[in-house]
Amino acid sequence: xxxxxxxxxxxxxxxxxxxxxxxxxxxxxxxxxxxxxxxxxxxxxxxxxxxxxxxxxxxxxxxxxxxxxxxxxxxxxxxxxxxxxxxxxxxxxxxxxxxxxxxxxxxxxxxxxxxxxxxxxxxxxxxxxxxxxxxxxxxxxxxxxxxxxxxxxxxxxxxxxxxxxxxxxxxxxxxxxxxxxxxxxxxxxxxxxxxxxxxxxxxxxxxxxxxxxxxxxxxxxxxxxxxxxxxxxxxxxxxxxxxxxxxxxxxxxxxxxxxxxxxxxxxxxxxxxxxxxxxxxxxxxxxxxxxxxxxxxxxxxxxxxxxxxxxxxxxxxxxxxxxxxxxxxxxxxxxxxxxxxxxxxxxxxxxxxxxxxxxxxxxxxxxxxxxxxxxxxxxxxxxxxxxxxxxxxxxx
Ligand SMILES: Cc1cc2nc3c(=O)[nH]c(=O)nc-3n(C[C@H](O)[C@H](O)[C@H](O)COP(=O)(O)OP(=O)(O)OC[C@H]3O[C@@H](n4cnc5c(N)ncnc54)[C@H](O)[C@@H]3O)c2cc1C
Numbered sequence: 001x002x003x004x005x006x007x008x009x010x011x012x013x014x015x016x017x018x019x020x021x022x023x024x025x026x027x028x029x030x031x032x033x034x035x036x037x038x039x040x041x042x043x044x045x046x047x048x049x050x051x052x053x054x055x056x057x058x059x060x061x062x063x064x065x066x067x068x069x070x071x072x073x074x075x076x077x078x079x080x081x082x083x084x085x086x087x088x089x090x091x092x093x094x095x096x097x098x099x100x101x102x103x104x105x106x107x108x109x110x111x112x113x114x115x116x117x118x119x120x121x122x123x124x125x126x127x128x129x130x131x132x133x134x135x136x137x138x139x140x141x142x143x144x145x146x147x148x149x150x151x152x153x154x155x156x157x158x159x160x161x162x163x164x165x166x167x168x169x170x171x172x173x174x175x176x177x178x179x180x181x182x183x184x185x186x187x188x189x190x191x192x193x194x195x196x197x198x199x200x201x202x203x204x205x206x207x208x209x210x211x212x213x214x215x216x217x218x219x220x221x222x223x224x225x226x227x228x229x230x231x232x233x234x235x236x237x238x239x240x241x242x243x244x245x246x247x248x249x250x251x252x253x254x255x256x257x258x259x260x261x262x263x264x265x266x267x268x269x270x271x272x273x274x275x276x277x278x279x280x281x282x283x284x285x286x287x288x289x290x291x292x293x294x295x296x297x298x299x300x301x302x303x304x305x306x307x308x309x310x311x312x313x314x315x316x317x318x319x320x321x322x323x324x325x326x327x328x329x330x331x332x333x334x335x336x337x338x339x340x341x342x343x344x345x346x347x348x349x350x351x352x353x354x355x356x357x358x359x360x361x362x363x364x365x366x367x368x369x370x371x372x373x374x375x376x377x378x379x380x381x382x383x384x385x386x387x388x389x390x391x392x393x394x395x396x
Pocket of ligand 1: 282283284285286308309310311312323324325326327328329339340341342343344345346347350360361362363366378379380381
């Protein structure tokens with residue numbers, strides 16, 4: 001247990017600790033600091049104390065790391081269909097497992113289970129834990145977190161990967177908190193330190209200005225969420241075999257704390273940028289909302305989806321689900337056309353994995369040209385209509 005104590009002889013009654021405590025957990029009694037029960041051992045008081053009168057002892061619990069083996073991927077599903085991020089994570093998980101010389105397993109929780117394991121094997125899993133139940137059709141945090149926590153505790157994987165989707169962002173921290181391990185959210189790179197056999201988890205930090213590599217040397221499993229479309233799936237190997245572990249979710253309807261009354265799907269057909277092979281994006285350079293018609297026309301001509309920079313979303317020119325970048329979607333299309341986008345790092349982290357990038361910008365020094373495969377220096381109001389014309393002619 002962590003512990004905090006005041007060394008009375010050293011305390012000068014200066015009150016610095018009282019002022020610094022964010023929780024009001026330090027008070028002065030007879031001119032000496034006293035720590036109250038609501039202290040959460042954050043250490044702010046000890047740091048502030050100039051006379052070294054507050055001492056915190058922290059007990060680092062080292063898990064038996066050798067007991068943890070294997071790489072796991074949470075196989076996210078919607079309406080019984082495995083989500084594409086699962087295949088991407090299996091592709092990455094396969095590489096990590098091979099480097100560690102261990103097996104790759106997928107954990108599926110859902111109602112429909114037929115054919116699921118075979119699909120997971122075809123994309124690289126050696127083993128599939130299948131927890132099927134009519135109660136598991138729709139995502140409910142408390143059910144899914146309980147099942148995954150129980151499996152992780154029982155089978156002890158060394159790495160657990162979850163998609164940084166709406167579901168994954170709810171599930172992964174719930175599980176990590178229950179098993180008291182760390183979690184690196186929104187990773188864009190995963191590697192194995194072959195010497196220490198630990199997972200190096202890289203993600204943008206400080207507004208995308210640095211890439212931080214995070215390790216979890218003392219605890220297991222090493223848990224990470226990874227954004228969709230960041231990792232590449234491996235080619236499907238139909239007929240590839242693996243081991244199926246059928247799991248009883250041990251959940252009953254009475255365990256529910258949330259009742260799902262109705263699923264309301266959006267009326268407007270929301271673009272699925274992450275699935276699009278071609279994206280044409282508009283930035284502040286388009287000038288006003290109405291000019292998105294130009295971007296839409298180019299996108300429609302070549303069968304693409306419309307993307308946007310945050311500047312245009314913030315200006316209210318286009319809904320936020322079109323936004324590409326750090327606080328938007330990460331996309332990886334075959335072709336990404338950026339029109340009037342400067343190429344700030346927060347935009348680039350969301351699209352620089354695209355196969356071919358075409359940038360249209362009137363400023364030749366715009367940073368977007370640093371990542372562009374083809375750069376067109378020019379006014380987008382001239383270039384985009386020309387592109388539309390040429391594509392229409394070519395596609396006739
Ligand atoms: C924490 C944080 C998260 C963020 N997340 C995101 C994110 O997810 N996605 C994102 O996009 N941004 C994000 N941003 C904002 C980001 O820093 C930039 O402000 C934003 O990307 C700029 O958008 P833009 O390129 O459209 O606009 P600008 O930077 O203003 O660039 C407009 C460009 O258009 C060009 N231009 C102007 N007129 C024309 C013309 N007629 N023809 C051709 N070119 C023209 C200009 O030369 C300029 O390069 C984030 C910022 C922060 C701090």
